[in-house]
Amino acid sequence: MIPFDQRSGRLWYDGKLVDWPEATLHVLTHGLHYASSVFEGVRIYGGEPFMLREHIARLRASARILDFDLEHADETLRLATLEVVAEAGITDGYVRMNAWRGSEVIQTAALKTSVHTSVAAWEIPAGYYAAEDALETGIALVTADYRRPSPQYAPVKSKAAGNYMIGTISKNQALRAGFDDALLLDDRGLIAESTGAHVFFTKDGTLHTPTTRCTIDGITRACVLGLAEQLGIPAEVGDLAPEFTAEADGAFVCGTACELLPVSRIDDHRYDLRGNLVIKQLIDGYRELVAGARKLELHHPWKQ
Ligand SMILES: Cc1ncc(COP(=O)(O)O)c(C=O)c1O
Incomplete structure (x- = not known):
């Protein structure tokens, strides 16, 4: 390149x-x-x-x-x-x-x-943000040493270059350890996000995602929540302890650059990507949305 x-x-x-x-x-x-x-x-x-x-x-x-x-x-x-x-x-x-x-x-x-x-x-060349087969194989996340700061300690709602310092260090460490990205906890030790995307989980057909207390308000995250509403997928937004990664039956990350990417593994816990209909429906829905084949009423701070 x-x-x-x-x-x-x-x-x-x-x-x-x-x-x-x-x-x-x-x-x-x-x-x-x-x-x-x-x-x-x-x-x-x-x-x-x-x-x-x-x-x-x-x-x-x-x-x-x-x-x-x-x-x-x-x-x-x-x-x-x-x-x-x-x-x-x-x-x-x-x-x-x-x-x-x-x-x-x-x-x-x-x-x-x-x-x-x-x-x-x-x-964008194919494979720039994720391996070309990542939609099928999923990506592997490792919990980072650094945590997302509390909103009292950093301007977490700003997509500010300075906030990415811990993301770069954490992702570098994840790549060196053979993972694809890092999962960051927040200052309280609850699940926050990955280094450049928000994180969602599925459990028994319901979608779960942390709040945006210490992250930017994601545009893709808002699309996913809007799609879930349209598709009749129940969604819960709230605090998620790290143990939830093992209780969930699936996970994916979402962001502008990486779109929606299934997660195959978080630390030692592996997800079976086959047959997760919730993730499949959302990935298909997002494809339709970006192609203009689906319309969506968004609920988020950047709504124009
Ligand atoms: C740290 C971080 N979290 C989440 C996201 C996802 O936000 P969006 O969906 O608005 O791209 C991004 C990408 O912008 C990001 O850099």
């Missing part, structure tokens, strides 16, 4: 399209030094960014939580995304939006810095 800073094409940077290698920033940038940086990932299906308005709304909210405001209107960012996607001729791909504080100060306080924004998009 070509490194991201050496690709060709154009991306949107502070209001205009620039050649990909020219989209640079200075080493003395507040966003780099103090993690005053937020982002979004959006999937493109059939040339259409899925839930784009919702992702832009969350980007704006993430920035506000970190005490800065985006300099561009939602509609500007939406049109910028469409332009970038169309220019690159992407059919199935990914959009990455970032917003970060600029270089005016190198100190913690940053009351008056500039705010920069970029939107880039690229085609």
Whole structure:
């Protein structure tokens, strides 16, 4: 794979399209030094960014939580995304939006810095977010050493770069140990999420998922809960102790990038992926949704 800073094409940077290698920033940038940086990932299906308005709304909210405001209107960012996607001729791909504080100060306080924004998009090669056969084989999770912080200890509702530090360390450790991803508990020792996706369980035909007390409010998670309602699958949202992984008869993770992926194993507990109709129905439903073949009324904070 070509490194991201050496690709060709154009991306949107502070209001205009620039050649990909020219989209640079200075080493003395507040966003780099103090993690005053937020982002979004959006999937493109059939040339259409899925839930784009919702992702832009969350980007704006993430920035506000970190005490800065985006300099561009939602509609500007939406049109910028469409332009970038169309220019690159992407059919199935990914959009990455970032917003970060600029270089005016190198100190913690940053009351008056500039705010920069970029939107880039690229085609996703098969197997980039999960092995190509992961839908059949499932992914293996290992419980991470780090825990998701309590909402009192970190701006957990912001999709802030700084919140991903423990995700990167945990996922690296999981991969080195032969797993596909890590499962993070929260500050209370209850199940929180994986490093880049929310987690669901099935038990006797009912869906179970933790609350979003210490995670971002997931757009895919909201789709899954909406689909469950449409499909008549009972769903319970509440605290889940780690022991629940052994009580459940199935599990899956869900997020924009990985979509819905069955879990074959958490630590030493293995799930039988065959015949789990709840997971199959939801995966099929999500496919229909992203293809525009199913409509869904979403209940979540980013509803537009
Ligand atoms: C840490 C984390 N949790 C959950 C999710 C899933 O959120 P969404 O479905 O909105 O992509 C993501 C991906 O954005 C994530 O990075």
